[in-house]
Amino acid sequence: MLAEIRSLNEECGVFGIWGHENAAQITYYGLHALQHRGQEGAGIVTTDGQNLKPVKGEGLVNEVFTPEKLAKMGGTGAIGHVRYATAGGSGIENVQPLLFNSTTGGLAISHNGNLVNANHLREHLERQGSIFQTTSDTEVLAHLIKRSGYESFEEKIKNALSLLKGAFACAILTEEAMYIALDPHGLRPFSIGKLGDAWLVASETCAFDIVGAEFVRSVEPGEFIVIDKEGMRAERFAYPNDRSICTMEYVYFSRPDSDIDGINVHSARKRLGKQLAREVQIEGDVVTGVPDSSISAAIGYSEESGIPYELGLIKNRYVGRTFIQPSQDLREQGVKMKLSPVRQVVDGKRVIMVDDSIVRGTTSRRIVTLLKEAGATEVHVVISSPPIKNPCFYGIDTSTSGELIAANNTVEEMREQIGADSLTFLSVEGMVQNIGRTDPGSKCGHCLACFTGEYPTDIYPDTVLPHQKEVSQ
Numbered sequence: 001m002l003a004e005i006r007s008l009n010e011e012c013g014v015f016g017i018w019g020h021e022n023a024a025q026i027t028y029y030g031l032h033a034l035q036h037r038g039q040e041g042a043g044i045v046t047t048d049g050q051n052l053k054p055v056k057g058e059g060l061v062n063e064v065f066t067p068e069k070l071a072k073m074g075g076t077g078a079i080g081h082v083r084y085a086t087a088g089g090s091g092i093e094n095v096q097p098l099l100f101n102s103t104t105g106g107l108a109i110s111h112n113g114n115l116v117n118a119n120h121l122r123e124h125l126e127r128q129g130s131i132f133q134t135t136s137d138t139e140v141l142a143h144l145i146k147r148s149g150y151e152s153f154e155e156k157i158k159n160a161l162s163l164l165k166g167a168f169a170c171a172i173l174t175e176e177a178m179y180i181a182l183d184p185h186g187l188r189p190f191s192i193g194k195l196g197d198a199w200l201v202a203s204e205t206c207a208f209d210i211v212g213a214e215f216v217r218s219v220e221p222g223e224f225i226v227i228d229k230e231g232m233r234a235e236r237f238a239y240p241n242d243r244s245i246c247t248m249e250y251v252y253f254s255r256p257d258s259d260i261d262g263i264n265v266h267s268a269r270k271r272l273g274k275q276l277a278r279e280v281q282i283e284g285d286v287v288t289g290v291p292d293s294s295i296s297a298a299i300g301y302s303e304e305s306g307i308p309y310e311l312g313l314i315k316n317r318y319v320g321r322t323f324i325q326p327s328q329d330l331r332e333q334g335v336k337m338k339l340s341p342v343r344q345v346v347d348g349k350r351v352i353m354v355d356d357s358i359v360r361g362t363t364s365r366r367i368v369t370l371l372k373e374a375g376a377t378e379v380h381v382v383i384s385s386p387p388i389k390n391p392c393f394y395g396i397d398t399s400t401s402g403e404l405i406a407a408n409n410t411v412e413e414m415r416e417q418i419g420a421d422s423l424t425f426l427s428v429e430g431m432v433q434n435i436g437r438t439d440p441g442s443k444c445g446h447c448l449a450c451f452t453g454e455y456p457t458d459i460y461p462d463t464v465l466p467h468q469k470e471v472s473q
Contacts, residue, residue: 013037041095046075113167186221273300288312347375
């Protein structure tokens with residue numbers, strides 16, 4: 001759905017390449033493919049074997065970079081990042097990759113995810129004399145690397161990574177190598193690709209498609225990969241735990257043309273829609289999906305139910321990322337600028353509106369209102385995931401239960417609040433079975449914390465309390 005309206009956002013996207021003469025330009029296109037994972041800032045750091053050169057800024061990828069800037073970067077290795085702020089604040093100082101210079105060489109880090117023990121580690125490091133320049137938890141990793149007692153730089157990184165708890169898919173760049181790591185639970189997707197002799201890494205495989213690269217394999221949980229002039233070699237910094245990939249990557253975050261662990265996201269969402277139709281018995285005249293992430297599920301629902309799919313809602317792709325909303329009337333107008341109902345499709349019809357999730361309920365209420373104002377006689381809202389009842393601490397901006405409508409209301413109360421004629425959610429079992437991935441070494445291979453409250457890692461008190469205080473104030 002529209003991330004700008006409902007504020008359900010992935011934290012960021014990571015891209016890296018090693019061994020290509022146009023590293024900066026390819027990274028630009030890779031980041032462009034990952035733009036949906038972060039719209040607040042973008043950055044690239046390149047290496048020519050001697051120096052690390054950064055360019056970063058606030059805004060979209062095509063706003064931060066120009067052909068002239070990219071041409072001046074040079075280099076045959078690069079890492080890039082698109083950011084949406086969850087942990088840490090906004091501001092240019094928090095835009096990644098974060099670059100650190102010292103007498104022993106430079107270090108740049110791009111990180112996707114969120115560290116649940118970042119505050120604990122930061123306090124420990126500050127007591128030892130570290131001074132932090134940002135509020136990003138990514139900076140914690142740099143300090144841990146520099147303070148590690150190992151002589152080998154690779155051992156320093158592995159030791160630092162072993163101290164981190166939570167979700168992290170990292171690309172680390174020095175003048176002479178690129179290092180890749182994924183947390184032991186594999187909470188975030190991370191893939192390796194090949195473009196000629198060059199190695200690539202990306203948060204989603206759609207970034208490989210746009211640059212003409214070939215998908216090689218997924219990064220394994222707990223894996224540590226070194227890419228340098230000798231090629232690529234894989235090691236481990238930790239034993240893998242039960243795989244717990246974020247289920248919302250399949251439901252909402254990832255692009256439909258991406259594959260996660262060999263499963264196409266569009267196909268998975270269609271199966272969720274089909275399962276939803278099997279679980280829900282509602283009479284209707286037309287099925288429509290909320291653009292863009294719910295379209296696949298809506299098509300699946302239509303195919304299974306036999307109710308025709310129609311384009312009942314249109315997304316305006318030319319609205320800016322921000323919209324001044326000083327009053328309630330203007331906030332309502334902001335939604336109308338981003339979404340428009342197709343009156344001839346919904347007028348006089350019983351509409352089944354398929355969406356992927358409900359977070360705060362505000363947007364769902366506005367969309368239901370739009371459809372009814374356009375003449376829909378009934379609006380039945382069906383959701384291709386279970387109710388989100390629990391906060392996420394792994395890189396999604398739902399860090400308190402107070403902001404989640406499902407945590408504080410029954411389904412009937414939610415239905416009344418959004419103004420729908422009915423409201424139905426997909427079951428947890430139906431969701432997991434129809435995504436299609438299972439891990440023999442774990443219960444199901446998914447992180448289901450936001451639905452079930454069962455977190456794959458320990459959650460530190462200082463991770464929770466600051467966010468809870470924000471809600472109470």
